[in-house]
Amino acid sequence: MSEQVEIQPTTRHEGHGKLVLYVDDEGYVERAFYLNTSAIRGFEAMAKGRPAEFVQVAVMRICGICQATHGTASAEAFERAMGIEPPRDGRLLRELCALGNRIQSHVLHQLLVLDDFVEEEKEKVEAIKRIQQIRKIGQYVVDVVGGEGIHPPNIRIGGMAENISESARKRLYRRLREARELMEEQHEFMREIVERFAEENDLDLDEFGRHDQPFMATHPTYGDPERLDLDRVVEVLPIEYYGEEHKEEAYEHNGQIPLYDGVPVEVGPRSRYVVFDGVDPRGVLYIHILRSQETLAAIDRCLNILEELNTSGKTLAEWEPRAGTGVGVHEAPRGTNVHIATVNEKGIVEDYRIIAASTWNFPVVEKAIEGEHQEYAEVIMRCYDI
Amino acid sequence: MVRLAYVQLAGCCGCLVSLADTYERLLDILDEVELVYCQTLMDEREIPECDVAVVEGAVCLNHEECVEVARGLEEKADTIVALGACAATGNFMRYSRGNEQSAPTHEAFVPLTEVVDVDYAIPGCPPAPEAIERFLTLLLEGKTDLLEPFAKLAEGKTEYCGCDLMYHVVNKNMCMGCGTCAAACPTRAIEIVDGRPVVNEDRCIKCGACFTQCPRTIWPGDDAIKELVMGGEEE
Amino acid sequence: MSELKEIMVKGDEGLLGEHLGVFTARSTERRILRVTQDGGIVSSIMVYGLEEGKFDGVIAAVADPDDPEEPWKPRPVVITDPDEVLEAAGTKYTYCPNVSVLKEAVRSHGCERVAMVGTPCQVRAVRKAQLLPVGMRHVPDKIELLIGIICMENFPYEGLKTMVEQLCGVWMREVAKMDIGKGKFWVYTDDGEVKSIPIDETHPFEGEPCHVCTDYCAELSDLTAGSVGSPDGWSTVIVRTEKALELLEEMVEQGLLEVKSIEEVKPGLGLVEKLAQAKKNKNQKEIEERKELGLPEPGKVHEQL
Numbered sequence: 045m046s047e048q049v050e051i052q053p054t055t056r057h058e059g060h061g062k063l064v065l066y067v068d069d070e071g072y073v074e075r076a077f078y079l080n081t082s083a084i085r086g087f088e089a090m091a092k093g094r095p096a097e098f099v100q101v102a103v104m105r106i107c108g109i110c111q112a113t114h115g116t117a118s119a120e121a122f123e124r125a126m127g128i129e130p131p132r133d134g135r136l137l138r139e140l141c142a143l144g145n146r147i148q149s150h151v152l153h154q155l156l157v158l159d160d161f162v163e164e165e166k167e168k169v170e171a172i173k174r175i176q177q178i179r180k181i182g183q184y185v186v187d188v189v190g191g192e193g194i195h196p197p198n199i200r201i202g203g204m205a206e207n208i209s210e211s212a213r214k215r216l217y218r219r220l221r222e223a224r225e226l227m228e229e230q231h232e233f234m235r236e237i238v239e240r241f242a243e244e245n246d247l248d249l250d251e252f253g254r255h256d257q258p259f260m261a262t263h264p265t266y267g268d269p270e271r272l273d274l275d276r277v278v279e280v281l282p283i284e285y286y287g288e289e290h291k292e293e294a295y296e297h298n299g300q301i302p303l304y305d306g307v308p309v310e311v312g313p314r315s316r317y318v319v320f321d322g323v324d325p326r327g328v329l330y331i332h333i334l335r336s337q338e339t340l341a342a343i344d345r346c347l348n349i350l351e352e353l354n355t356s357g358k359t360l361a362e363w364e365p366r367a368g369t370g371v372g373v374h375e376a377p378r379g380t381n382v383h384i385a386t387v388n389e390k391g392i393v394e395d396y397r398i399i400a401a402s403t404w405n406f407p408v409v410e411k412a413i414e415g416e417h418q419e420y421a422e423v424i425m426r427c428y429d430i
Numbered sequence: 431m432v433r434l435a436y437v438q439l440a441g442c443c444g445c446l447v448s449l450a451d452t453y454e455r456l457l458d459i460l461d462e463v464e465l466v467y468c469q470t471l472m473d474e475r476e477i478p479e480c481d482v483a484v485v486e487g488a489v490c491l492n493h494e495e496c497v498e499v500a501r502g503l504e505e506k507a508d509t510i511v512a513l514g515a516c517a518a519t520g521n522f523m524r525y526s527r528g529n530e531q532s533a534p535t536h537e538a539f540v541p542l543t544e545v546v547d548v549d550y551a552i553p554g555c556p557p558a559p560e561a562i563e564r565f566l567t568l569l570l571e572g573k574t575d576l577l578e579p580f581a582k583l584a585e586g587k588t589e590y591c592g593c594d595l596m597y598h599v600v601n602k603n604m605c606m607g608c609g610t611c612a613a614a615c616p617t618r619a620i621e622i623v624d625g626r627p628v629v630n631e632d633r634c635i636k637c638g639a640c641f642t643q644c645p646r647t648i649w650p651g652d653d654a655i656k657e658l659v660m661g662g663e664e665e
Numbered sequence: 666m667s668e669l670k671e672i673m674v675k676g677d678e679g680l681l682g683e684h685l686g687v688f689t690a691r692s693t694e695r696r697i698l699r700v701t702q703d704g705g706i707v708s709s710i711m712v713y714g715l716e717e718g719k720f721d722g723v724i725a726a727v728a729d730p731d732d733p734e735e736p737w738k739p740r741p742v743v744i745t746d747p748d749e750v751l752e753a754a755g756t757k758y759t760y761c762p763n764v765s766v767l768k769e770a771v772r773s774h775g776c777e778r779v780a781m782v783g784t785p786c787q788v789r790a791v792r793k794a795q796l797l798p799v800g801m802r803h804v805p806d807k808i809e810l811l812i813g814i815i816c817m818e819n820f821p822y823e824g825l826k827t828m829v830e831q832l833c834g835v836w837m838r839e840v841a842k843m844d845i846g847k848g849k850f851w852v853y854t855d856d857g858e859v860k861s862i863p864i865d866e867t868h869p870f871e872g873e874p875c876h877v878c879t880d881y882c883a884e885l886s887d888l889t890a891g892s893v894g895s896p897d898g899w900s901t902v903i904v905r906t907e908k909a910l911e912l913l914e915e916m917v918e919q920g921l922l923e924v925k926s927i928e929e930v931k932p933g934l935g936l937v938e939k940l941a942q943a944k945k946n947k948n949q950k951e952i953e954e955r956k957e958l959g960l961p962e963p964g965k966v967h968e969q970l
């Protein structure tokens with residue numbers, strides 16, 4: 045006979061969530077529901093009838109941790125809808141801006157999960173200090189390139205509002221080199237604490253939190269709509285996904301559930317490594333290590349971009365509104381973020397759809413929790429940076 | 431020690447990130463207060479009684495829990511602070527109007543200042559880290575006279591947005607074209623043309639940063655500046 | 666005691682704002698004096714600060730007298746190269762939103778130690794931005810020096826144009842320099858012509874928002890420079906903070922500035938105080954009159970909402 049356990053609200057992540065677990069006598073989870081209980085602010089509905097420019101500014105406010113990805117995906121969607129081609133340097137700066145955000149978001153997540161792995165106060169404080177130093181540099185990139193570290197206004201439909209000065213370029217380069225050193229240390233630290241946790245709790249790193257869902261990613265550092273076949277994506281209502289017998293849970297879940305080929309797919313750092321590097325680490329704790337590794341890769345790509353960038357190049361294309369539909373895809377820190385915009389000939393939005401990165405992972409979290417002991421439910425959930 | 435709860439309603443977490451963007455000083459700030467609740471940072475699942483509740487996000491009147499949490503604050507906290515435009519003045523949430531497929535009835539989003547008695551409101555989307563730090567320091571030091579402007583803003587009379595800047599500064603012959611509003615605007619909606627602001631309504635999200643930052647709307651007093659800015663702190 | 670400390674005197678702080686001392690000065694460099702408004706104090710400090718790495722960016726107002734559309738219309742710029750400072754020298758008697766590029770300086774220019782020159786109202790704006798930086802993420806601690814310029818009033822661009830073109834009879838693009846002093850508004854042309862009108866005739870063109878301003882000497886600056894009180898080609902300098910004093914002492918030591926006691930020169934500090942008092946009286950009266958009409962006081966707008 046299985047018992048029902050509720051954890052609400054789930055903590056140390058963005059937004060509001062609830063876990064409903066059906067567990068067996070020994071506490072192992074037979075069925076898990078991970079429900080989004082946040083109020084739905086209605087960005088898609090808000091967009092309708094509003095000018096494209098407003099919508100691109102507003103949707104960044106979906107998430108204050110990874111705003112750059114929403115700003116970017118939205119700008120990309122509008123550009124495709126209206127046939128706008130951002131200049132090369134604008135495109136590079138946009139990638140740089142979002143990677144700065146990826147750096148800060150990834151290590152912020154590492155700060156949030158610290159309590160799962162570290163007990164000793166001194167070790168924790170040291171880690172927090174290091175994380176804050178890295179975050180500071182990530183945010184510096186977004187501040188300088190994006191105009192504001194939180195909700196960067198320089199990301200525009202058509203490119204980026206401004207280029208950066210040559211001295212800013214040099215400064216960014218220097219700071220990112222510092223970040224790289226700190227991140228190497230942090231990467232080592234993440235590996236250590238994850239391995240220690242597995243050992244202390246007698247968990248098999250390769251098996252713990254394993255699921256058999258497919259992985260999806262479109263680009264290692266930016267986003268590529270060509271690699272996302274929207275005909276294979278459906279968004280279903282929770283009631284369709286969970287079925288009548290779980291309608292209580294279904295009605296508590298605010299949001300739709302995106303499926304690829306009819307099944308949930310994992311997105312995020314691990315998916316990007318699976319798709320682009322051909323690795324296949326199945327244990328869920330590996331996500332922490334890969335996220336860390338991906339932060340290093342993000343720093344390297346930032347350095348590359350700074351080498352490629354022409355600081356006197358044009359960054360913003362001029363554009364006239366035109367009717368059309370466009371898809372913008374950007375790889376958020378948490379995974380594939382999709383915005384789809386339809387505008388009329390005046391540039392007014394007629395339809396707007398968002399498949400935010402973390403929504404893909406909600407049903408995957410459930411699969412990862414199932415089979416494990418209930419005491420680890422939140423630990424597993426937090427591997428995903430929901 | 432002051433017991434502080436950080437409460438998140440319908441917001442984006444950006445205000446909390448802004449607080450975290452005090453970087454190395456974050457730990458010092460957290461040393462000065464006892465953080466008793468913050469869903470994003472710690473495992474406490476229930477808002478306890480506290481001295482100060484700092485609240486981020488708007489109140490969704492169609493979301494039972496959201497309303498309950500908001501209403502419960504008056505009981506639980508001595509001082510309520512609306513941090514960021516969503517909680518303070520409404521922000522772009524003023525444009526919400528429901529009909530989203532996944533929760534079609536979530537329609538009415540209002541700032542906290544419309545739901546409970548808020549003591550201080552800090553506009554901005556998000557307010558700058560340095561502003562949050564300054565506010566908390568002044569609050570902890572009991573320098574409430576300096577917080578008077580924020581108390582006034584908590585009355586939530588208007589959004590203090592780009593329109594208010596036009597109505598109450600430019601239209602009243604008071605704008606001398608310094609350009610501060612343009613620099614403060616987080617969406618870069620303001621351009622100074624012929625010495626006066628022009629607000630691009632397509633970019634304005636009603637965050638209130640321009641109005642609050644304008645030197646002509648709210649003047650904190652020369653003495654405070656001499657003491658806290660010119661008096662050595664930065665030197 | 667440094668040469669500067671020896672000659673500095675103090676004036677009425679109620680009128681000039683708190684200060685460490687006042688003196689008269691001018692740059693020792695001809696290339697600077699040739700283009701600056703008065704003693705070239707502002708420009709010298711900017712050049713020196715940038716060259717010595719004390720600042721990595723300065724904010725000033727640049728105008729193009731030959732602009733075909735709007736000659737002499739100033740725009741704020743972020744300058745990082747000391748060689749470019751002099752392009753911004755000289756007074757433009759119309760509003761220039763210097764504070765609007767403050768964020769740009771610390772963002773896309775990546776500056777960490779910014780100096781800004783501004784009218785008293787602009788200095789106030791930046792100080793407030795440091796005290797309550799609601800919309801000024803990571804800006805407050807990047808402000809290294811605030812240089813104030815004494816200011817009695819300012820003019821909307823079209824007002825200035827009318828004064829120059831209609832009243833003085835000179836095309837804007839022919840103007841080499843404008844100045845206010847000795848009771849007159851002066852226009853110097855490129856071919857050496859000098860035109861002037863009594864200051865009374867400029868009053869109708871003054872910006873209305875200046876009439877609620879009671880700060881003449883940029884009371885919250887690190888240091889203030891103005892023409893009043895000192896002879897032609899010299900500037901009156903009011904030093905307020907230790908930081909500014911040290912900088913000026915260094916410049917004097919290195920022979921970049923020539924300094925004199927303001928007590929040795931005419932018309933002297935008395936005139937600065939007199940005009941400061943006049944501005945305060947006149948504009949305080951205006952504020953009171955506006956209150957009677959139900960108009961808000963500056964700095965208290967939110968109280969009326």
Ligand SMILES: Cc1cc2nc3c(=O)[nH]c(=O)nc-3n(C[C@H](O)[C@H](O)[C@H](O)COP(=O)(O)OP(=O)(O)OC[C@H]3O[C@@H](n4cnc5c(N)ncnc54)[C@H](O)[C@@H]3O)c2cc1C
Nearest residue numbers: 701702703704705706707708725726755757817891892893
């Ligand atoms: C509108 C206005 C009114 C003034 N009224 C008086 C007065 O009543 N009495 C008095 O003694 N002095 C007044 N001054 C100051 C005076 O004209 C000189 O600027 C001052 O003496 C400094 O001289 P300097 O040779 O050191 O300056 P410079 O080395 O020539 O440098 C002047 C600096 O001011 C900047 N600047 C020029 N115009 C503006 C503007 N409109 N807004 C912001 N920055 C600007 C320039 O970019 C430059 O960097 C006024 C200045 C202005 C702009």
Ligand code: SF4
Nearest residue numbers: 441442444514515516
């Ligand atoms: S005010 Fe801005 S940053 Fe704060 S919660 Fe609202 S949208 Fe997010």
Ligand code: SF4
Nearest residue numbers: 592615634637638640
């Ligand atoms: S103009 Fe800018 S600062 Fe002012 S309310 Fe609108 S978005 Fe905010």
Ligand code: SF4
Nearest residue numbers: 605607608609611644
């Ligand atoms: S901040 Fe105020 S005074 Fe300055 S330009 Fe804007 S509206 Fe005018």
Ligand code: SF4
Nearest residue numbers: 786816818819875878
């Ligand atoms: S008179 Fe006052 S408001 Fe006018 S420009 Fe000068 S300092 Fe600014």
